[in-house]
Amino acid sequence: MTTIREIITTTAKGTLRKLLPLPLRQRLCIGLNRCGWIADDLRYWWTRELLRDYAEHDRDGYHRFLWSNHLAYSLTYEVDQRFGENKMVASRKAFISDLKSELRKMDIVPERDIQSVFEVGCSLGYQLRYFETELFHAATEITGIDIDRYAIEEGRRHLASAKSKVRLICGDMAQLDGLMDDRIYDVIVCTGVLMYLAQEDAALVVAAMLKHSRVLVAISDPGYPEFDNELLESSHIREYDGSRFHNVDAMVNTAGGRVLFRRWEGNRLVDGQRMYVVFAKK
Ligand SMILES: C[S@@+](CC[C@H](N)C(=O)[O-])C[C@H]1O[C@@H](n2cnc3c(N)ncnc32)[C@H](O)[C@@H]1O
Numbered sequence: 001m002t003t004i005r006e007i008i009t010t011t012a013k014g015t016l017r018k019l020l021p022l023p024l025r026q027r028l029c030i031g032l033n034r035c036g037w038i039a040d041d042l043r044y045w046w047t048r049e050l051l052r053d054y055a056e057h058d059r060d061g062y063h064r065f066l067w068s069n070h071l072a073y074s075l076t077y078e079v080d081q082r083f084g085e086n087k088m089v090a091s092r093k094a095f096i097s098d099l100k101s102e103l104r105k106m107d108i109v110p111e112r113d114i115q116s117v118f119e120v121g122c123s124l125g126y127q128l129r130y131f132e133t134e135l136f137h138a139a140t141e142i143t144g145i146d147i148d149r150y151a152i153e154e155g156r157r158h159l160a161s162a163k164s165k166v167r168l169i170c171g172d173m174a175q176l177d178g179l180m181d182d183r184i185y186d187v188i189v190c191t192g193v194l195m196y197l198a199q200e201d202a203a204l205v206v207a208a209m210l211k212h213s214r215v216l217v218a219i220s221d222p223g224y225p226e227f228d229n230e231l232l233e234s235s236h237i238r239e240y241d242g243s244r245f246h247n248v249d250a251m252v253n254t255a256g257g258r259v260l261f262r263r264w265e266g267n268r269l270v271d272g273q274r275m276y277v278v279f280a281k282k
Contacts, residue, residue, distance in 0.1 A: 013049045025050045026065060033071050040075050047072045055242050062242065063196040064172070070150035073241065077151050079158045082126040085134065091270040092127065095191060095220050095277055096135070102261045102279050103187075108215065111137045118185040119144035120173050120209065121193030124155030128166045136187070143167045145179065174201050177208035188213045191220040195243040199235040202246050207255035210282045216260060217281065219248050223274030228264040252280040 055062040114136040122144025152170040194202040209217045230249040261279040
């Protein structure tokens with residue numbers, strides 16, 4: 001049953017959204033995020049509530065705004081919560097284990113033969129740091145791009161103090177092809193990131209990753225709960241956060257790539273997510 005308190009809260013939120021223009025509410029959200037004394041979940045809640053209409057009429061703009069300003073779901077992306085093998089979540093460990101096996105199947109010794117790695121949506125650079133210290137020992141070029149300037153700056157500071165080779169760039173993956181210029185990397189990784197773009201834009205990122213990779217492109221995105229993502233005729237909205245379930249297999253094929261390995265686990269939850277992994281090459 002709806003309580004009086006819930007009715008008052010819903011009315012207050014609706015009135016605030018009507019009274020305050022979106023740019024003002026966006027600035028409010030950024031200011032709110034600077035108030036470290038307010039609990040994370042409360043800041044997250046207010047941000048989502050103040051921008052609910054934005055999320056409905058411009059999903060991609062909404063995700064870009066949140067990530068590029070380190071708001072809402074990006075609040076847990078902090079150095080002390082992400083760097084180190086013991087902080088790596090189970091789904092990423094499984095992904096990396098698949099990646100190692102696939103490289104070995106190609107007669108590639110990851111520790112010896114991989115010279116360069118690029119990560120799309122690298123956040124603070126913790127996955128790249130893991131690659132540097134635990135997997136791709138011979139890599140001389142380890143670079144990542146992310147739209148979240150705060151994460152890039154915090155990550156750079158941490159990586160510099162660890163004397164890491166990892167290089168972080170702030171940028172939008174929608175411009176990936178141009179940003180990568182004519183550079184080619186042995187391995188390109190993209191985990192939990194394509195979901196924040198519309199189908200056509202995500203497909204362009206997949207095409208750019210294939211174009212700029214030598215050995216393989218390794219992608220992980222949310223698995224569609226009802227059936228295998230490769231059967232999706234078009235991308236579906238994930239109700240819970242407005243991100244998307246994509247058919248990455250189809251994007252690879254359309255870009256002229258070849259799927260080497262795939263995993264869809266609709267019935268098993270890892271870190272609360274269904275795994276969908278696609279490794280491909282041009
Ligand atoms: C769910 S996090 C995943 C981070 C990391 N890849 C991992 O697997 O732990 C999504 C990341 O994608 C980044 N991102 C979202 N939209 C982006 C865009 N348009 N361009 C570049 N990075 C973006 C976010 O800033 C965030 O770091």
